[in-house]
Amino acid sequence: MDKKHMRQYPAFYERIVPVILVIIGVILIILLAITIGVAIGLVPGTA
Amino acid sequence: MLNTIMPLLSSIISFTFAFIILKRYVERRGTHLLLWGIGTIFYGIGGFCEFYNGAFGWNPLIFRLWYLFGALLVAAWLGQGTVYLLARLKWANAMMVLLVIGSFYGLFKVFTAHLDPTLMAGGGHTGSELSGHAIVSPGVRILTPFFNLYGTLTLVGGAAYSAWIFWRKRILLHRTIGNILIAVGATLPAFGGIFSRLHIPGALYLGEFLGIILLFIGFLRATTPMRETQTAKEASI
Numbered sequence: 001m002d003k004k005h006m007r008q009y010p011a012f013y014e015r016i017v018p019v020i021l022v023i024i025g026v027i028l029i030i031l032l033a034i035t036i037g038v039a040i041g042l043v044p045g046t047a
Numbered sequence: 048m049l050n051t052i053m054p055l056l057s058s059i060i061s062f063t064f065a066f067i068i069l070k071r072y073v074e075r076r077g078t079h080l081l082l083w084g085i086g087t088i089f090y091g092i093g094g095f096c097e098f099y100n101g102a103f104g105w106n107p108l109i110f111r112l113w114y115l116f117g118a119l120l121v122a123a124w125l126g127q128g129t130v131y132l133l134a135r136l137k138w139a140n141a142m143m144v145l146l147v148i149g150s151f152y153g154l155f156k157v158f159t160a161h162l163d164p165t166l167m168a169g170g171g172h173t174g175s176e177l178s179g180h181a182i183v184s185p186g187v188r189i190l191t192p193f194f195n196l197y198g199t200l201t202l203v204g205g206a207a208y209s210a211w212i213f214w215r216k217r218i219l220l221h222r223t224i225g226n227i228l229i230a231v232g233a234t235l236p237a238f239g240g241i242f243s244r245l246h247i248p249g250a251l252y253l254g255e256f257l258g259i260i261l262l263f264i265g266f267l268r269a270t271t272p273m274r275e276t277q278t279a280k281e282a283s284i
Contacts, residue, residue, distance in 0.1 A: 007217040017214045017223060024207045024230045031199055031237050039192035 049249035050101030050176055057256045058094030061087050064263045071270070078139075082128030083266075086121055090259060093117020097252060100177050105164045113177050115157045119191055120150055122198025125233070129205035146197075153190055160184040176243070176251060199237060206230035206265075225269025232261025 008014060065087035072080035096113030099106065127146050131139045161183040167176075179188045210226035213219050239254015 009214070009217055009220055009223075013220060013223070017210070017227070020227055020231075021207055021211055021214070024203065024227070024234070027234050028199070028203050028207065028230075031203070031234060032196065034241065035192045035196045035199060035237075039189070039196065 049252060051098055053249070053252045053256045054094045054097035054101065056094075057252070057259050058091045058098060060256075060259050060263060061091030061094055064259065064266070065091060068266070077131075079128040079132040082124055082131060086125030086128060087259075087262075089116040089121040089124055090255075093121060094255065094259075097177055097255075107162055110162060110164070110177060110181060111157050111160075114179060114182070114187075115154060117177075118179060119153045119157065119194050122202060122233070122236075123149075123194040124198075126198040126201030126205070129201050133205050133208065149190075149194065153194070156184075156187045156190065157182075160187045176249070178243075195237070199233070202233045203230050206233065219272075221271060221273045222269045225265045225267075228261050228265030228268060230265075232258045232263075232265055234258075235261065 009017070065084050068080055068087060069084035072084055093113055093116050096109045096117060099109045100113070123146055127139075127143060130142055134142075162181050163183050164181050166180045166183070167178045179191065182188055206226040206229040210223045210230065213223040213226070235254045235258035236251070237254070239251040239258070242250035242254070
C-alpha cells in the first residue's frame, strides 16, 4: 500500500489545516516585522 | 466593563489554566510545563493589574507589576516553554540562562523607572487602560520588543511548527488542532496591542481575553486524545 495513503485526517481537516497554517505563517511574519520595527525605532513603541 | 470585567476574567482564566498546567507538571514533570505554568501566572498577574487599575485607579506598584509581568515577560516565558519542548536541551538551557538574566535586568529597570500616569492619555491611548507611556525613564520600554520578539517567534512559531509536523504525518489530530488554537491565541494579544495604538478602546484587553481563552482551549485539545473510531469514521467519508 502507498505509504501516503495509509493514514488520513477527516476531509474537513485535510482541507482547512494547511490553509490556516499558511495564514498563521503570514500573520507571524507581519507581527515579527512590526516588533522588529519597534525595536529599531521605525514603529512607535508598543506597551 | 471593558477595563474591569474583561481583564478580571482574563486573570481568573489564566490562574485556572496555570493550576491545570502545574498540576500536570507535578504528575508528569517536563520543564516545558513548568515554564508554561509560570508564563500563565504572569498572564494572570497582568490581567489582575489591569482590573485593579480599571476598578480602583492608578497605583505605581500595580503599574510596575503589570509592565514587568504583563507587557515584558509573559510571552517570552511562555515561548521558553515551547523551546524546551522542541529544541535541543543545551540550546534550551542556554536561552533559559539569557532569559533569566534579561528578566532580572527588566525587573531592575521597571522598578527603578520614573512614572507619570498622565502620559497614559497620549499616543493613541485613552488613559483608562494601562500603557507603557507612563514610563518616563529611558531604556525601559525599548526592552519590550526584544522579549516579545523572542516570545512570539517561539510560542506562535513553535505551535505552528508542531501543528505542521503532526499534519504532515497525519497523526494525533487533536494535537494539530490544539497547536493551531495555541498559535492563533498567542497572536491575539499582539493584535490587541496594535489595534489599541489605532485608537480602538479596549482592544488590548479584548485581545488578551480572547487570547487566553484560545490558549486554554488549545492546551486542553492538545492534551486530550480524540476517539480513534470517530476520527477514522470521519476520514472514511
